[in-house]
Amino acid sequence: MLAMKDQPSDLQLPPHNEPALEMLREAKNAESALVLAVSASALATGAVISAGLLLFAWAYKPLVRIEKIARLEKLTALLLKEFKSKGIQVFPVLKIEDKNPIDLFIRFPRKTHLFISIRSKGDTQIVYNEAREVLQVKRKDKHGLKIWNPCPLVELGDYEKWLDKNRSLFAMSSREATKTPTAKVLVLWPPTQAVENHNNHLYSEIGNMKILALRRKGTAFVIQSEEVIEFVRAWLAKYE
Numbered sequence: 001m002l003a004m005k006d007q008p009s010d011l012q013l014p015p016h017n018e019p020a021l022e023m024l025r026e027a028k029n030a031e032s033a034l035v036l037a038v039s040a041s042a043l044a045t046g047a048v049i050s051a052g053l054l055l056f057a058w059a060y061k062p063l064v065r066i067e068k069i070a071r072l073e074k075l076t077a078l079l080l081k082e083f084k085s086k087g088i089q090v091f092p093v094l095k096i097e098d099k100n101p102i103d104l105f106i107r108f109p110r111k112t113h114l115f116i117s118i119r120s121k122g123d124t125q126i127v128y129n130e131a132r133e134v135l136q137v138k139r140k141d142k143h144g145l146k147i148w149n150p151c152p153l154v155e156l157g158d159y160e161k162w163l164d165k166n167r168s169l170f171a172m173s174s175r176e177a178t179k180t181p182t183a184k185v186l187v188l189w190p191p192t193q194a195v196e197n198h199n200n201h202l203y204s205e206i207g208n209m210k211i212l213a214l215r216r217k218g219t220a221f222v223i224q225s226e227e228v229i230e231f232v233r234a235w236l237a238k239y240e
Contacts, residue, residue: 008215013066013170016091017080024073024092031066071118071189072103075228079106082229100150102159106232107170112239113182114232115159117152118225120189126222127195128202156184157217183235184220187228193223201218207234 015023052102054167072092079090084164087108094102104116125138135146160182163170167177188194194212204213204221207231212222 011088012167014091014094016089017084020090020092021073021076021080021186024069024076028066028069028073031069038176038216067120068118071225075104075116075118075187075225078229079104083232083236086240096159096162099158100155102162105159108236108239111180112236113163113180113233114185115156115182116185116187116228117156118187118189119152119192120149121192123191125193126188126196128198128212128214128222130199130202135214146235151216153214153216153220156186156220159184160218163188181239183231184218185228185231186220186222187225188222189225193224206238209234 076090076092079088089107089109091105091107093104094105096102100117102115104114106114106116108192109148123139123140125140125147127136127138128134129136129145132147135148135151137148138145163172164174164177165173170177198212202212202214204223205211205221207230209223209227211231213219214222221231
């Protein structure tokens with residue numbers, strides 16, 4: 001047995017990078033097979049109409065999971081391709097008791113950390129209400145705004161606290177967990193988009209990017225899915 005000092009530094013880390021990517025692919029295939037099996041069973045028994053609602057109830061949650069896993073798989077693969085040479089560690093789906101999981105925790109050891117939440121609200125626009133400090137959802141075909149609950153900005157703030165309490169999972173010191181520069185990022189997945197007419201003081205410049213930076217339990221950046229790699233590149237450049 002290896003002595004503790006001789007063990008690889010990431011021996012006890014949660015699944016990350018290629019092993020985690022493979023787990024995502026296996027999970028997506030398993031969920032897809034489940035949906036197909038349920039659909040085939042309903043068709044084979046001639047219960048398409050009478051059991052339509054039941055079939056929907058069985059299929060809906062797996063379908064949502066398939067979309068979520070596919071997004072995580074895509075971003076994890078892109079991040080590894082772009083930043084593996086920079087020593088990136090990508091941890092997908094870190095579970096937190098009684099809260100939504102951390103979609104992606106990205107670590108560049110001794111440089112910077114990023115928490116990424118991937119969210120989609122369908123064909124809607126996202127508006128930040130400064131007075132109430134809440135995100136609101138505006139459907140393009142309807143009037144009125146609906147508050148986004150649970151608020152992704154609050155969740156991102158809670159993730160930092162979770163990391164401090166669970167830093168031993170990543171073999172981090174208290175100083176590394178609390179003092180490492182950290183970006184909290186809300187990634188909006190198409191067709192969901194943020195409205196473009198927020199007040200100018202709500203935007204920050206990261207590299208060549210002008211980004212919505214919302215201050216709720218700290219600062220969270222709001223970007224579109226196609227901007228993730230550019231944002232991580234610009235953010236990392238600040239600390240290299």
